[in-house]
Amino acid sequence: METESGVLTGEHFLSGNEACAEGALAAGCRFFAGYPITPSTEVAEHLAERLPQVGGIFIQMEDELASMNAILGAAWAGRKTMSATSGPGFSLMMENLGLGIITETPCVIVNVQRGGPSTGLPTLVGQADMMQAKWGSHGPYEIIALCPSSAQECFDFTVKAFNLSEQYRTPVLVMSDEVVGHMTEKVVIPPADKIEITKRRTPRVPPEKYLPYDPDPDGVPQMALAGQGYKMHITGLTHDKKGYPVITEEAQVALIGRLIDKIRKNRDKIIQYEEEQCEGADVIVCSYGISARISQLAIQNARAEGIKVGVLKLIVVWPFPEKKIDELAGKTKGFVVPEINCGQISLEVERCAHGKAKVILVPHAGGGTHNPDKILEAIRRAAA
Amino acid sequence: MTQQQACTMVEHHPIDALLRQDRIPHIWCSGCGLGTSVTAFVNAVKDCGIPLDKISVVSGIGCTGRVAGYMNLDSFHTTHGRALPFATGLHLGNPSLKVIVFSGDGDLISIGGNHFIHTARRNMDITVICVNNFNYGMTGGQGAPTTPLGAKSTTTPYGNIEFPFSIPHLAAASGATYVARWTALDTRRLKNSMQEAIVRKGFSVVEVISPCPTLYGRLNRLGTGLDMMKFYQENTVIKHGADPASVAIGKDSKIIVGKFVDIERPTYLDMMKQGLGARFKIPIPERCVDKTEIPGDDE
Numbered sequence: 001m002e003t004e005s006g007v008l009t010g011e012h013f014l015s016g017n018e019a020c021a022e023g024a025l026a027a028g029c030r031f032f033a034g035y036p037i038t039p040s041t042e043v044a045e046h047l048a049e050r051l052p053q054v055g056g057i058f059i060q061m062e063d064e065l066a067s068m069n070a071i072l073g074a075a076w077a078g079r080k081t082m083s084a085t086s087g088p089g090f091s092l093m094m095e096n097l098g099l100g101i102i103t104e105t106p107c108v109i110v111n112v113q114r115g116g117p118s119t120g121l122p123t124l125v126g127q128a129d130m131m132q133a134k135w136g137s138h139g140p141y142e143i144i145a146l147c148p149s150s151a152q153e154c155f156d157f158t159v160k161a162f163n164l165s166e167q168y169r170t171p172v173l174v175m176s177d178e179v180v181g182h183m184t185e186k187v188v189i190p191p192a193d194k195i196e197i198t199k200r201r202t203p204r205v206p207p208e209k210y211l212p213y214d215p216d217p218d219g220v221p222q223m224a225l226a227g228q229g230y231k232m233h234i235t236g237l238t239h240d241k242k243g244y245p246v247i248t249e250e251a252q253v254a255l256i257g258r259l260i261d262k263i264r265k266n267r268d269k270i271i272q273y274e275e276e277q278c279e280g281a282d283v284i285v286c287s288y289g290i291s292a293r294i295s296q297l298a299i300q301n302a303r304a305e306g307i308k309v310g311v312l313k314l315i316v317v318w319p320f321p322e323k324k325i326d327e328l329a330g331k332t333k334g335f336v337v338p339e340i341n342c343g344q345i346s347l348e349v350e351r352c353a354h355g356k357a358k359v360i361l362v363p364h365a366g367g368g369t370h371n372p373d374k375i376l377e378a379i380r381r382a383a384a
Numbered sequence: 385m386t387q388q389q390a391c392t393m394v395e396h397h398p399i400d401a402l403l404r405q406d407r408i409p410h411i412w413c414s415g416c417g418l419g420t421s422v423t424a425f426v427n428a429v430k431d432c433g434i435p436l437d438k439i440s441v442v443s444g445i446g447c448t449g450r451v452a453g454y455m456n457l458d459s460f461h462t463t464h465g466r467a468l469p470f471a472t473g474l475h476l477g478n479p480s481l482k483v484i485v486f487s488g489d490g491d492l493i494s495i496g497g498n499h500f501i502h503t504a505r506r507n508m509d510i511t512v513i514c515v516n517n518f519n520y521g522m523t524g525g526q527g528a529p530t531t532p533l534g535a536k537s538t539t540t541p542y543g544n545i546e547f548p549f550s551i552p553h554l555a556a557a558s559g560a561t562y563v564a565r566w567t568a569l570d571t572r573r574l575k576n577s578m579q580e581a582i583v584r585k586g587f588s589v590v591e592v593i594s595p596c597p598t599l600y601g602r603l604n605r606l607g608t609g610l611d612m613m614k615f616y617q618e619n620t621v622i623k624h625g626a627d628p629a630s631v632a633i634g635k636d637s638k639i640i641v642g643k644f645v646d647i648e649r650p651t652y653l654d655m656m657k658q659g660l661g662a663r664f665k666i667p668i669p670e671r672c673v674d675k676t677e678i679p680g681d682d683e
Contacts, residue, residue, distance in 0.1 A: 031477055033469075052664040057476050057656075062502040066469035069462065073442075073470040076460065077477025099463050226458040226474060227481050229437040233404070233453055235461035244407060245453060245461075 006054035007192040014187045016154040016180040017042035017084075020110050021050065022187070023158030024082045026195050029108070030056035031079040033070035035063055035089060038122040039178040040112035043084035064089035068096040071107045076234065078200075078225040080162055084110035086178075087120060090129055091136070097171055098137035099236045101259065104213075104221065106165035106200065108158065110174040112181040113289075113340075115366030125178035126366035127289055128341035133173050134318050140256050142263035144270060145173040145318040147288040151185045157315065163198035164270060168262055169220050175317065177340070179290040179369060207231065212243040213255075219262030263319055272315040273324065281310030282333050283382040286325070286349055288314040290369055291338045298338075298375035307383045317345065325352035334382030338362035338375045358382060399426045402436070404456050411450060413521075415601075415609020417568030417594025421515050422451060424571045425486065428578035429457075438672045439482045442471040444496060447521040447596075448488035448514075465496030468503045471510050479509070479653055480669040484582065489516040489530040493549055497529070504558035504587045506652040509671065511581045512589045514551055515568075517596035525599030532635040536603045548632070555589040556628035556645045562588035563628060563645035567616040568595065570641065577643065580678045586651050593639055604635070 006025040014022065021043050024032070032051060034044040044060070051058040057074075061067040064085055071081035085093060090111045100107055113129050115121030129136075133145045144164050146157040158174055165172040203210050203222045212232040215221045224230035237245035238252045263270065278284055283302070285295050292313045302309045312328065314321065325348075329335070334357050337346035346361035353359055360378045364370050403426065412418045429439060436457060443452035445464035452459040462470045467485045475483045485492070492500050492514050503510060519537050520526040527537040527544055530551065534543040555563045562584045566574040574592060581588035595601055595612035606612050616639065623631075624642040631640040650658065653668050660666060 031473070033473060052660045052666055055665060055667055057666070059472070059476060061469060061472075062498050065466060066472070066499055066502070069466040069469035070473035070476075072462075073460075073473025073475075074477030075473070077474050077481065079477040081473070081477075096463055096466060099466075225478075226440045227438055227478055231437075231456055231458055233459045233461070235453060236463055237461065242406075244404075 005192040007195065008189050009191045010189060012187045012189065013184060014151050015042060015182055015184045016148065016151045016176055017112060017182065018046045019151040019154035019187045020084065020158045020174060020176065021046035022189060023155040024108065024162065025050060025054060026155070026189065026192070027080065027159045027162035028197060029080045029082045029162065030054065031071065031074040031081040032056070032083065033059050033061050033067040033074070033081070034083045034085065035061055035067050037086045037089045039114055039181050040084045040086045040110065042181070043110055043112070064092035065095060068093040068109070069099070072096060072100050072103070072105045075105045075107050076226050080106070082108040082110065084112065086112050086114045087116045087126070087129060088118070090132065094132070094136040098139060098141070100171040101137065101141045101143070102236055103234050104169040104223070104259070105171065106169050107171050108161045108165055108174060109171060110158070110176060113175065113177040121367050123178070124367040125290065125340055125369060127177055127291060127339050128344065128366060130175065130317065130339070130341065130344040133175055140260065142260045143173060143318050144168065144170060144263065144316065145175050147175045147314060147317050148180055149289050149292045149313070150180065151183060151187045154180065155187050155189065159195060163196065166198040166200050167220070168266065169201070169223060170263070175289065177289050203230065211241045213239060214241045215258060215262070218266060219258055267319040270316055270319060271321045273321055274311070274313040274315065276311040277308070278310035278312060278328055280308060282308045283336055283379050284310040284312050284328055284332050285336045285338070285375070285379065286312040286314065287338050288317055288345065291340060294369045294372060295338055295375050297372040298379060301372070301376050302379040307379060309379060314345070320348050320352065322352045325349055326354060329353035329356040332357050334358040334360060336360050336362060336375065336378045336382050338364070338370050338378070340364045340366050340369065399423065399430065402426045402430060402456050403454055407454055410454055412447060413598040415595060415597040416447070417517065417592065418448060418451070418515060420568045420571050421513070421574070421592045421594060422454065424575040425513060425578055427575045428582060432579050432582045434482050434582070434672050438480060439484065440474055442467045442474065442483060442485045444487040444491035445522070446488040446491045448486065449491055451486040465491055465494070465499065467491065468496060468499040468510070468512070472503060472508055475508060475510055476653070480671050482582065482671055484511045484513065486513045489514060489518070489551065490520045490528045493551060493554065494529045501554065501558040504555055504560045507559055507561060507586050507649050509585055509651045509653065510587060512587070513578060513592065514589060515592045515594045516551060517594045517600055519596060519600040521596050521599055525603055532633060534635045535600070537600070538603070550628070550632040551589070551591045552628040552631050552644050559587065559649070560589045560645060561586035561647050561649050564643040565591040565593065565631065565641045567593040567620055567639060567641060569613045569616045570620070576679050583678070584646070586649060593633070
């Protein structure tokens, strides 16, 4: 049942991509700019139909460079904004993801990952943009990224992504994948008043006292909007609290330090994962997205063989749950990390395990999901 | 006017309030045309009748890209070439704003060229002020998509072999509804044209031909900024309504200036209202346009 809030409360049969779109609407997104690209296009198509119904604006831009900039511009006009893309478009968005980070502009980008590099496998799955999500734009920064593994999670995590983007005033990435995006399953959309929404932190001082980059105690500044009389200057150059460019080492150290700290110092509030039977486990399968679901059969089979297997399913992948991995590493023989790439998140697990447990990557170059037997084999090796 | 009135001292320059005084002095070279261009722009903004709180200026990167940073308005200094898509988001996000993009030829026509033609095609209600100095000033005088054939730059040391874009032709062909060109010497006509472009609905483009004596001028032995202004004075031909296809600029050619295009065509939001408005309640506020008197050319 449609409500004024744009929330389609009820039980639905939706693809992951449609669920991302509905999650965005439920979170209050009223501006989408995008460019068609497989396998993410359904997010745009769904919003092209739905946004006008709820008073929002959909625009198909000339490319992903433009899409990324348009969502930043609309955010400064006061909208909650989103774009959706896949590998090649994600690469183009990297340029202005950086602009979003340095100008502290809240917005959400959905990347429905496919096989790469380059045009790669437009219609087939990959999970190989995980490090690009972390490091893809130039310069030092921290990012927030979530990984859904079902259509329900596409809805839930997109709402969460919007909330995090407003809370920390930063672009947030939803790192979906082709299988999750195209898989159609039951999605329960709660009533609007049961969906937690984080509002934008607007200025609490008049224009003459406003400093656009003077942070609150949590490191996040208040955000004025264009047209409200604040006459702010917003630049992609390194800037001071006034927002004015300052091309010095000191200004860089101060600004970048704060941008990184506002994520790192709040990481315990941001990080989220699901943990299952990790106490006393011989092996812990650490995974995310579609690979977390593919692992289920291997985990059941290993348990049937008598191996104590725990599961650590990552929800927020960036910032990475360093402390959790370190803690578990001291209590288990090994981690098994299945992912549809040739070693990305497994490197993080290895780094955070500090040599206390072995880390076995189950790689896959992309184009399909893992054969669960390969994961089972890795679990056996880790337990040995 | 009495003698006494004529001698009255004022504490502030009339355009001070529109500039961020705490950012002056600016970074531009002496002899650069950006000084007069910005003065004309500030006067146009002051007189356009739109409340200043409702005006946003967006720039890309380069010497002209620094304009946003000196304007005491909501101002956005974005990435190289991306001012227009950012401005598109800002405009659609809040259509009551007047969004003006102020940037250079390299930024808008080379790296931002695709955005330029598509924003024009959609007839987005945005004004573009494009200062054309025929080269990349900020990075040291490299060739641009506007560099005339045969002209020297640091990346065309033997003379430019690439056919340049003519900005009015590109703008008109892509769908701009207002296209004008003046030189940085024509400050009064430039101001009037900018003011007219700002209040027009639709995608309006004002090209400003501007001297870069430090680089383009030096590399092509065109003399000082003053010499280049003198060249404009002697070689500018005003031709209102000239076919935009006929106003290309050669290395030593006459410079045709004037208002080339001034037509009406539904904007992107007009089309959205027409296409969707009957079915959906999309709140599209009108942008603030007060009555403005645009002085004529010959006053």
